[in-house]
Amino acid sequence: MTMKLWYWPEIQGRGEFIRLALEAAGIAYEDCARVSGADALIADLDARKGRAPFAPPYLDIDGFTIAQVADILLYLGDRHDLAPSRIADRYWVHQLQLTIADLVAEVHNVHHPVAVMDYYDDQKPEAARAARQFREERLPKFLDYFEQAAECNDGPWMIDHRWTYADTSLFQLIEGLRYAFPRRMATLTPDYPALARIHGLVADLPGIRQYLASNRRIAFNEQGIFRHYPELDDE
Amino acid sequence: MTMKLWYWPEIQGRGEFIRLALEAAGIAYEDCARVSGADALIADLDARKGRAPFAPPYLDIDGFTIAQVADILLYLGDRHDLAPSRIADRYWVHQLQLTIADLVAEVHNVHHPVAVMDYYDDQKPEAARAARQFREERLPKFLDYFEQAAECNDGPWMIDHRWTYADTSLFQLIEGLRYAFPRRMATLTPDYPALARIHGLVADLPGIRQYLASNRRIAFNEQGIFRHYPELDDE
Numbered sequence: 365m366t367m368k369l370w371y372w373p374e375i376q377g378r379g380e381f382i383r384l385a386l387e388a389a390g391i392a393y394e395d396c397a398r399v400s401g402a403d404a405l406i407a408d409l410d411a412r413k414g415r416a417p418f419a420p421p422y423l424d425i426d427g428f429t430i431a432q433v434a435d436i437l438l439y440l441g442d443r444h445d446l447a448p449s450r451i452a453d454r455y456w457v458h459q460l461q462l463t464i465a466d467l468v469a470e471v472h473n474v475h476h477p478v479a480v481m482d483y484y485d486d487q488k489p490e491a492a493r494a495a496r497q498f499r500e501e502r503l504p505k506f507l508d509y510f511e512q513a514a515e516c517n518d519g520p521w522m523i524d525h526r527w528t529y530a531d532t533s534l535f536q537l538i539e540g541l542r543y544a545f546p547r548r549m550a551t552l553t554p555d556y557p558a559l560a561r562i563h564g565l566v567a568d569l570p571g572i573r574q575y576l577a578s579n580r581r582i583a584f585n586e587q588g589i590f591r592h593y594p595e596l597d598d599e
Numbered sequence: 600m601t602m603k604l605w606y607w608p609e610i611q612g613r614g615e616f617i618r619l620a621l622e623a624a625g626i627a628y629e630d631c632a633r634v635s636g637a638d639a640l641i642a643d644l645d646a647r648k649g650r651a652p653f654a655p656p657y658l659d660i661d662g663f664t665i666a667q668v669a670d671i672l673l674y675l676g677d678r679h680d681l682a683p684s685r686i687a688d689r690y691w692v693h694q695l696q697l698t699i700a701d702l703v704a705e706v707h708n709v710h711h712p713v714a715v716m717d718y719y720d721d722q723k724p725e726a727a728r729a730a731r732q733f734r735e736e737r738l739p740k741f742l743d744y745f746e747q748a749a750e751c752n753d754g755p756w757m758i759d760h761r762w763t764y765a766d767t768s769l770f771q772l773i774e775g776l777r778y779a780f781p782r783r784m785a786t787l788t789p790d791y792p793a794l795a796r797i798h799g800l801v802a803d804l805p806g807i808r809q810y811l812a813s814n815r816r817i818a819f820n821e822q823g824i825f826r827h828y829p830e831l832d833d834e
Contacts, residue, residue, distance in 0.1 A: 414751040415691055418698045418744050430690050432697040434669070439690055455665050455674055456650055462667040463653045469704055470715070477712045478729045480705070481736055490725050494713045501716055509653050516649040 366392050370405050371421035373397040375588035376540075378468070379421035381433050382440075384532040387575040388566070389446050393423075395580070434461050437529040448524040457523055460513060460530040464537055467506045471544065472589050474498045474596060484586075484593070495596035499548045503541070507556050510534060514558035520565060527569060534559065535566035540590030545597045601627050605640055606656040608632040610823035611775075611816075613703070614656035616668050617675075619767040622810040623801070624681050628658075630815070669696050672764040683759040692758050695748060695765040699772055702741045706779065707824050709733045709831060719821075719828070730831035734783045738776070742791050745769065749793035755800060762804060769794065770801035775825030780832045 369386070371379030373395070386393050397405040405420060417431030423439075430436050438458055441447025447454050475484045477494040484491060519525035522534060538559060542549045553560060566572055575581055584590055604621070606614030608630070621628045632640040640655060652666030658674075665674050673693055676682025682689050710719045712729040719726060754760035757769060773794060777784045788795060801807055810816055819825055 416744075416747070417694075418701075418741075428687060430694065432694045435690055435694045435697055438673075438693065452663060455670055458673065459650075459652075459665065459667045459670045462670055466653070466704075469701075473708060473712075477708075478725050479732045481732055490713050490728075493725075497714045497716055506653075509651075512651070 365426045366394050368424040369393050369395050369421060370397060370408055370417075370424065371395070372405065373402055374582065374585070376536075376582050376584060376590070377421075377588045378433050380536055380582075381529075381533050382421050382423065382436055383580070384536055384566075384572065384575070385437060385440055385446055385529045387580075388527065388532050388569050388571045389440070389444055390571050391440075391444055398580075434458065434465055437461055437533070441529055446529045448526075448528055453523055457528050457530045460510075460522060461533055463506070463509065464530075464533045467502075467537065468540075468589060470498060470502055470506075471540070475591050475593065484591070488595075491593075491596060496598075499545065499598060503545070503548065504552065507552060507559065510537075511556045511558050514562060520561060522562060527566065531562055531566050532572070535563050535572070538563040540584070543584040544590040544592050546592070547597045547599050551599050600661045601629050603659040604628050604630050604656060605632060605643055605652075605659065606630070607640065608637055609817065609820070611771075611819060611825070612656075612823045613668050615771055615817075616764075616768050617656050617658065617671050618815070619771055619801075619807065619810070620672055620675055620681055620764045622815075623762065623767050623804050623806045624675070624679055625806050626675075626679055633815075669693065669700055672696055672768070676764055681764045683761075683763055688758055692763050692765045695745075695757060696768055698741070698744065699765075699768045702737075702772065703775075703824060705733060705737055705741075706775070710826050710828065719826070723830075726828075726831060731833075734780065734833060738780070738783065739787065742787060742794065745772075746791045746793050749797060755796060757797060762801065766797055766801050767807070770798050770807070773798040775819070778819040779825040779827050781827070782832045782834050786834050 369379065369382060371377065383395070409417065409420065415429060417429065421433065421436065422429055422431035423436050430439050437446070441454065441457065447457050474494045475491050476487065477490045478487050514522055517523055521527050522530040567576065586592070604614065604617060606612065618630070644652065644655065650664060652664065656668065656671065657664055657666035658671050665671050676689065676692065682692050709730045710726050711722065712725045713722050749757055752758055756762050757765040802811065821827070
């Protein structure tokens with residue numbers, strides 16, 4: 365039975381962390397709203413009772429529904445071999461995923477600091493201020509952390525000697541940061557060789573290479589989480 | 600071997616979700632920085648290499664360290680019977696925890712919308728704007744969701760017929776919201792009978808009753824996540 369993924373059809377957004385894990389693992393899935401549209405996603409979500417998602421993305425697997433990016437990846441890791449096999453490693457990969465999620469939330473907060481339901485245009489001065497501290501303090505603090513985490517592994521990946529969902533998520537994080545903050549990332553990138561290496565290794569996984577070259581990969585744009593507003597970027 | 604919990608000693612903060620789960624379950628732990636101080640916490644964190652935490656809280660269990668609230672609760676749920684036993688229920692309890700964590704992050708964002716590293720006093724106009732949308736739109740949306748999640752269970756708790764870490768976390772969420780937004784919560788509370796019931800049931804668990812009456816429970820204050828700034832509250 366093919367998994368059904370429900371997420372906004374016109375952005376990478378949080379759904380992209382799920383798409384990448386599925387594509388890297390070669391798991392068949394239907395990206396439902398890309399076929400049937402955003403209205404179908406809203407209708408599907410509204411119709412759900414009981415153990416419903418709070419928000420997309422969510423996976424529907426033969427009637428079992430699971431939401432929240434980190435929880436979906438935990439599930440896929442357990443069931444589809446996208447996580448390391450040792451128990452202690454499984455908590456570590458999840459811990460990394462949750463820290464990536466924290467950084468993603470801070471990235472979103474940069475362009476939506478005071479009103480998550482309003483437009484960026486309605487909060488530009490506040491966003492400029494949020495962006496400054498993000499670029500100068502928060503972003504290097506997180507990247508330092510992930511670099512150090514990668515360095516403590518013997519192998520070339522984040523954990524273990526093979527890719528896990530922490531690697532595909534880290535790839536997306538770096539992709540998104542390079543898109544949103546190209547000038548800042550040009551300055552920072554040389555300081556993080558392990559992260560650049562993992563980014564390259566994930567880009568070269570057969571499933572990811574095919575995915576990135578396909579029309580299934582939506583281009584970054586200014587409706588997603590990683591948005592390029594030149595006025596929010598700086599060296 | 601007694602678990603060591605490392606968290607800021609003068610606030611409830613994110614550490615409180617761990618303290619409550621441990622106290623409810625009667626698991627012995629040492630709240631290290633409450634004995635040795637915040638400087639000892641900073642020194643402990645700085646000295647860690649390898650699989651280090653990004654930030655407190657973290658648990659040290661005989662040399663195995665785990666950080667991130669949701670990951671710690673996942674671990675405790677697996678190992679110490681704070682989660683339901685059915686596999687599908689374990690992903691559901693984790694999904695609820697992650698959604699509680701999203702709301703906690705939005706609560707923090709209300710008083711720190713543009714500069715997470717600066718003081719509230721440096722961002723009061725922005726906070727007032729963030730608080731308005733939080734009170735009017737985001738808070739009811741989240742509470743509607745948790746109420747509906749509680750209602751879809753047969754038993755009196757969030758999941759199953761016994762408490763899990765979703766219940767202790769929900770208790771803390773309601774406690775914090777009532778402290779930070781007393782006027783808004785007075786208006787909203789009658790609409791959420793299931794959440795009020797679970798809050799009461801958790802408060803009445805023997806371990807929690809003892810904990811709340813002890814000096815181990817730190818009072819809410821304006822250094823934590825849930826802060827009472829009257830100017831940010833309204834009916």
